[in-house]
Amino acid sequence: MTLLAASASLDAQGLTPSNPNDPFLWLEEVESERALTWVRARNARSLVVLEGDPRFATLNAQALEIVNATDRIPAPSFWAGGISNFWQDAVNVRGLWRRTSVDSYASVAPVWETVLDVDALARSEGKNWVFRGGDCLEPDERYCLVQLSDGGKDAVEIREFDAVERRFIDGGFRFAEGKQSVAWIDRNTLLVAREWAPGEMTNSGYAYVVKRVTRGQPIERAVEVFRGEKSDVSASGFALRDADGRVAATLLYRGRTFWESEIHQLTPSGTRRLPFPARQSLHGLVDGQLLFTANEDWNGFKAGDVLSYDLAALLREPAQAKAELVLRPGPRESIEGVVTTKSRLVVALYEHVRGSAYAYQRGTNGWTRTRLPLPENVTVALGSVERGSDRLFVSITGFLTPQSLYLADAAAATATVVKQAPAKFDATGLVVEQHEATSADGTKVPYFLVRRADAPRDGTTPTLLYGYGGFQVSQLPSYSAIRGKLWLERGGAFAVANTRGGGEFGPAWHQAAIGVNRDRAHEDFLAVAEDLVAKRFTSPRRLGIQGGSQGGLFMGVAMTRRPDLFNAVIIGVPLFDMLRYHLLLAGASWMGEYGNPEIAEERAWILRYSPYQALAAGKAYPEPFIFTSTKDDRVHPGHARKAAARLEALGYPYLYYENVDGGHSAAANLVESARRNALEYTYLTRKLMDTP
Structure with a gap:
């Protein structure tokens, strides 16, 4: 079929921007035999090309060696006076939930005790269980609510587990698979949000009814304590605990949109709403002060301010409570992490996308801060906090810097290296640079570039540009052993765009590119790509782009708008049909980010960039690699399927892979x-490294 004939065929079926009837709706039937037959055929066709490439076997073996390496740092969580970790390797494919003492963990060869063997559990039950964590009742942390996902879905089954006896409790709390939240109040009481009656879920597919479940009580007799609305995103309940694990207040969360929410208190006489801004993030308690971030201008405070309430005063007279300023980031600063210890608030504060950590203490003259002694110009990630103390783990990394794990004391302002990961690729001769591009409206957009210092500035360097650009998610420097081994070590360069829509400079940077202004993020990304070419770091022939989820949408927009600028596009677990995204799985929850296609004005601005409708005949699109997962119950696999189907109908080449498991990570x-x-x-090698 010629491109012209294909276009005429699609127009005849009504797939035009003004009349978006869809001939590929059947591909939204996630597990229909017709759709899965289509998937298997495209998988087979694409895998013959990619796995048939003689370089695939080596790249796969190198990636396997890296992910299964036993010398990587076991991610620690303080637990019941010791340390817990979830570990996967070549033997324990689904993983071990295990624990050790703090001293043993700090040693060269920790001695681990297995708490739950997920591989053994999956074998015994004939399930493809993916461990989603365990919420353990404070302060003893013996009894845990373990979450198990079938194949990696967001929907989980929840079971009560005895971590001392290392078994699921007969007759204990248990909830069948669903998108649900469960929180301990005490040993015999939970707050549970789930689908209590058929269809009793929000339009986004999440729970909006919260009930109190008591041990031994039939679930149908659970007492409703809160009800949101079907148009909400979700609702849930949780216990606000002090540093010693005692319940200070029982709170309820009502997410009206993805970004706007209400906080209510559950009292013996009912519920009452507490005076928080609609856009906020709660952080925890420090010496009776409830810490939160205002993500919008509110009551004289600025978006991005960290504030505190005296909890006792707030609960006594909510209407009279006064918030106090703790921290106001500067115009090129952002807060990328907040945790509370027994006596301190600890903040990961970034300036121009470079991290540091500060401990804040409240005194008679307000809040003062002390910088923790950590390396500079790195990515700082705050980790687990030890209950009842000021100790916490802090992770340090960079593009060329393997992870170092510190045990910090926020009160003493100390930090000691506990673990240091070995280098997994040869970084000799590589440099990290930070550049700026100028977007269409004049905004300066920073980006990182990792490249060989001696690489010629003649446009010949194969370069991969990564972008996400949404949901206030910042793109920070991080060490990727796989990227280093499979790309950088082989002569490729890597760039990361810090576009608007992300959180690199706080809530304002994000909110500048939502809704009607969404195109600012797309313009930022294209400006970075153009800057890489203009500075001769690379050229369109050697430039590829990659993104997943919201980043997959990013890639679709870039490919359809500037097909001349790229020679490779990796579109992972993407949003693609933005006129129907709100009807698919969790899509309705993101209308606060993108807008509502049911409203004519908002549909018009969404249509300006929706990649599915933008695909057209007569364009020189690069051959993309599109991947997704059948079990992704967050971003519907129909987006990726329909993108591939429309490319095929228009006569364009593409590569497609759909993992039958894996959830939103596609693995x-x-x-x-x-x-x-x-x-x-393998795909990037073929497109960007091979000679024409």
């Missing part, structure tokens, strides 16, 4: 993750 275990990475870098 349920390390083996699948290694394979997906090997497929990506």
Whole structure:
């Protein structure tokens, strides 16, 4: 079929921007035999190309070696006076939930005790279980609510587990699979939000009714304590606890949109709304002060301010409570993490996308801060906090700097290296640079570039540009062993765009590119790509782009708007049909980010960039690699399927891979993750490194 004939065929079926009837709706039937037959055929066709490439086997073996390496740092969580970790390797594919003492963890060879063997559980029950964590009742942390996902979905089954006896409790709390939240109040009481009656879920597919569940009580007799509305995103309940694990207040969260919410208190006589801004994030308690961030201008405070309430005063007279300023970031600063210890608030504060950590203490003259002694110009990630103390883990990393794990004391302002990961690729001769591009409206957009110092500035360097650009998610420097081994070590360069829509400079940077202004993020990304070419770091022939989820939408927009600028596009677990995104799985929850296609004005601005409707005949699109997961119950796999189907109908080449498991990460275990990475870098090698 010629491109012209294909276009005429699609127009005849009504797939035009003004009349978006869709001939590929059947691909939204996630597990219909017709759709899965289509998937299997495209998988087979694409895998013959990618796995048939003689370089795939080596790349896959290298990726497997990295993900299964036993010398990587076990991610620690303080637990019941010791340390817990979830570990996966070549033997324990689904993983071990395990624990050790603090001293043992700090040693060269920790001695681990297995708490739950997920591989053994999956074998015994005939399930593809993916461990989603355990919420353990404070302060003893013996009894845990373990979450298990079938194949990596967001929907989970929840079971009560005895961590001392290392078994699921017969007759204990248990909830069948669903998108649900469960929170301990005490040993015999939970707050549960789930689908209590058929269809009793929000338009986004989440719970909006919260009930109190008592041990031994039939679930149908659970007492409703809060009800939102079907148009909300979700509702849930939780216990606000002090540093010693005692319940200070029982709170309820009502998410009216993805960004706007209400906080209510559950009292013996009912509920009452507490005076928080609609856009806010709660952080926890420090010496009776409830810490939160205002993500909008509110009551004289600025968006991004960290504030505190005296909890006792707030609960005594909510209407009279006065918030106090703790921290106001500067115009090129952002807060990328906040935790509370027994006596301190600890903040990961970034300036121009470079991290540091400060401990804040409240005194008679307000809040003062002390900088923790950590390396500079790195990414700082705050980790687990030890209950009842000021100790916490802090992780340090960079593009060329393997992870170092510190044990910090926020009160003493000390930080000691506990673990240091070995280098997994040869970084000799590589440099990290920070540049700025100028967007269409004159805004300066920073980006990082990792490249060989001696690479010629003649446009010949194969370069991969990554973008996300949404949901206030910042793109920070991080060490990726797979990217280093499979790309940088082989002569490729890597760039990351810090576009608006992200959180690199706080809530204002994000909010500048939502709704009607969404195109600012797209313009920022294209400006970075153009800057890489203009400065001769690379050229359109050698430039590829990559993004997943919201980033997959980013890639679709870039490909359809500037097909001349790229020679490779990796579109992962994407949003793509933005006129129907709100009807698919969790899509309705994101209308606060994108807008509502049911409203004519908002539909018009969404249509300006929706990649699915923008695909057209007669364009020189690069051959993209599109991947998704059948089990992704967050971003519907129909987006990726329909993108591929429309490209095919228009006569364009593409590569497509759909993992039958894996959830939103498109990988349920390390083996699948290694394979997906090997497929990506095989594709990039073919497109950007091979000679024409």
